[in-house]
Amino acid sequence: MAAAAVSFQAAAASDVIRIGELNSYKTQPAFLEPYKKGMDLAVEQINAAGGVNGKKLELIVRDDNSNPGDAVRTAEELITRDRVDVLTGTFLSHIGLAVSDFAKQRKRFFLASEPLTDKMVWEQGNRYTYRLRNSTYMQVSMLIPAAVQMNRKRWAIVYPNYEYGQSAVATFKRLLKEAQPDVEFVVEQATPLGRIDAGNVVQALADAKPDAMFNVLFATDLAKFVRAANQRRFLKDLPVVSMLTGEPEYLDPLGRETPVGWVVTGYPWYAIDTPEHNRFLKAYQDRFNDYPRLGTLIGYNAILSLAAGIEKAGSTDTEALIAAFKDLTLDTPVGPITYRGLDHQSTMGAHVGTLAIENGKGVMTDVRYVDGATVQPDDELVRKLRPADAQ
Numbered sequence: 001m002a003a004a005a006v007s008f009q010a011a012a013a014s015d016v017i018r019i020g021e022l023n024s025y026k027t028q029p030a031f032l033e034p035y036k037k038g039m040d041l042a043v044e045q046i047n048a049a050g051g052v053n054g055k056k057l058e059l060i061v062r063d064d065n066s067n068p069g070d071a072v073r074t075a076e077e078l079i080t081r082d083r084v085d086v087l088t089g090t091f092l093s094h095i096g097l098a099v100s101d102f103a104k105q106r107k108r109f110f111l112a113s114e115p116l117t118d119k120m121v122w123e124q125g126n127r128y129t130y131r132l133r134n135s136t137y138m139q140v141s142m143l144i145p146a147a148v149q150m151n152r153k154r155w156a157i158v159y160p161n162y163e164y165g166q167s168a169v170a171t172f173k174r175l176l177k178e179a180q181p182d183v184e185f186v187v188e189q190a191t192p193l194g195r196i197d198a199g200n201v202v203q204a205l206a207d208a209k210p211d212a213m214f215n216v217l218f219a220t221d222l223a224k225f226v227r228a229a230n231q232r233r234f235l236k237d238l239p240v241v242s243m244l245t246g247e248p249e250y251l252d253p254l255g256r257e258t259p260v261g262w263v264v265t266g267y268p269w270y271a272i273d274t275p276e277h278n279r280f281l282k283a284y285q286d287r288f289n290d291y292p293r294l295g296t297l298i299g300y301n302a303i304l305s306l307a308a309g310i311e312k313a314g315s316t317d318t319e320a321l322i323a324a325f326k327d328l329t330l331d332t333p334v335g336p337i338t339y340r341g342l343d344h345q346s347t348m349g350a351h352v353g354t355l356a357i358e359n360g361k362g363v364m365t366d367v368r369y370v371d372g373a374t375v376q377p378d379d380e381l382v383r384k385l386r387p388a389d390a391q
Contacts, residue, residue: 014055015054015055015056016055016058017051017053017058017085017316018060018083018084018085019043019058019060019084019086020075020078020085020086020088021039021061021087021088021089022061022062022071022075022078022087022090023035023061023063023064023114024064024065024091026063026065027194028066028091028092028219030293030295031247031249031293031294032091032295033295034294034295034299035114035293035296035298036299037287037288037290038284038292038295038297038298038299038301038303039059039300039302039303040059041283041284041287041300042300042301042302043057043059046303046304046307052307052310052311053310053311053314053315057307059303060084062074062077064089064090064095066095067095068094068095068098071090071095071098071102072098075102075103075106079108086110086111086310086316087103087109087110088110088111088113088302088306089112089302090113090115091114091115092115092162092164092193093117093119093120093163093164094163096114096115096120096131097115097117097119097163100112100125100126101126103128104126104127104129107318108128109316109322110128111131111132111306112131113132113298114132114295114298115131115133115164116135116136116139117163117164118135118137118167118171118385119163120135121343121344121386122343122382122385122386123385123387125343125386125390126389126390127322127344127389128318129344130305130344130345130346131345132298132302132305133298133348134346134348134350134372134375136164136167136168136171136243137171137375137377138349138372138375138376139243139350140171140172140175140243141171141175141375142370142375143172143241143242143243143265143352144172144175146263147172147179147180147212147241148176150239150241151180152183152211152212152239153184154209154210154212155176155183155184155185155186155212155213156205156208156212156214157169157172157173157185157189157213157214157216158188158189158191158201158213158214158215158225159188159190159191159215159216159217160191160217160218161193162193164216165190166190168216168243169188169216172214173185186208186210187207187208187210189205191217191221194219194221196217196221196224196225198221198224198225198228198229199232201225202228202229202232202234206232206234210238211238211239212238212239213239213240213241214240214241214242215241215242215243215245215262216242216243216244218244218250222245222250222254223250223253223254223257226254226257226258229259230257230259239261240262242262242263242264243265244264244265245259245262245264245266246264246265246267246351246353246364247265247267247293248266248267248269248291249293249294249295251266251355251363251364252361254362255361255362256357256360258357258361258362259355260356260357261355262354262355263352263353263354264352264355264364265352266294266352266353266364267292267297267351268351268353268363268364268367269291269292269293270291270363271353271367272351272367272369274334274335276332276334277334280297281333284296297332297333301332301333301337301348304330304331305328305337305339308330309325309328312324312328326339326341327340332348335349335369338373342383343382343386345376347372347373347376349369349372349373349375350369350370351364351367351368352367352368352370353365353366353367
């Protein structure tokens with residue numbers, strides 16, 4: 001009787017593809033709650049259409065506590081205890097790097113859905129890890145034309161002091177200096193993630209009398225910073241380029257305090273009018289009675305990517321998946337994307353626009369979508385940066 005039960009369980013398990021997902025749900029709920037809904041919607045749609053290679057998808061979600069050590073232990077549990085077939089997820093860049101290294105050590109396929117650091121696919125890239133979301137290099141490259149057009153010399157910089165912020169700032173300095181050699185970076189404020197002392201940070205920036213600013217803050221740090229800056233009139237007539245601020249997760253809480261005129265990357269779901277996005281928007285609104293956030297789109301596209309890769313591979317075998325993801329192309333709500341075989345980075349782009357206030361709410365205007373393929377560095381540079389054994 002026991003043997004029969006074990007046999008039945010094994011047979012049932014063989015009819016399911018188990019996706020192990022780990023993320024910082026407790027500390028980053030604004031992004032990751034919509035992200036989880038995006039994943040759920042994609043799983044439901046794929047399973048309703050017959051699954052992948054005749055098997056249903058099952059999503060197993062765990063929290064990484066925003067701690068690299070906990071993330072690695074969680075990834076190990078997903079493999080050994082939950083018997084997942086593939087790993088995906090992570091939000092914070094240093095967490096993503098830790099899980100990527102774990103995947104390399106354990107020789108397991110890992111689709112990093114959200115972490116932005118360039119190291120994920122370059123200096124610390126490995127053959128087991130692919131990345132969905134556009135990198136810090138890509139997003140900074142989208143903002144550089146606006147920064148150059150501002151034609152300002154004295155720049156201030158404010159950013160969260162961990163891998164994502166450090167990576168974004170290093171790229172911004174280099175690319176802006178290349179485009180405008182006389183630029184000066186007169187002040188920097190590196191703030192502890194989630195613990196910004198907004199008043200003092202604003203005062204330090206104001207004391208340097210910059211004539212433009214690059215912002216990398218997000219979530220509650222961004223809201224506190226904008227409030228303190230508005231109170232001190234620091235942002236009045238100050239040109240700003242800013243990463244992530246146009247994402248509903250971070251823009252919506254600003255409301256009437258939205259800094260008008262900032263040039264930002266984001267996700268203006270209300271301004272995207274394409275057949276593929278309209279279908280996605282309707283499906284999400286019908287399912288959750290809510291509008292999508294950027295996290296929704298990332299979670300949805302992560303599951304679509306895994307389904308496409310597994311279907312192409314014909315299995316969840318690690319080596320088969322690595323081969324299948326090389327130059328894998330799939331359709332998404334924001335158009336087709338391709339996972340570059342060269343560095344395992346997807347060409348998913350982002351929207352760039354200017355902040356305004358409409359009906360008391362922050363919105364992106366003058367929106368344009370920048371295809372990620374147009375803001376990748378040249379192949380020669382990537383080959384220099386990426387380890388030779390990472391292919």
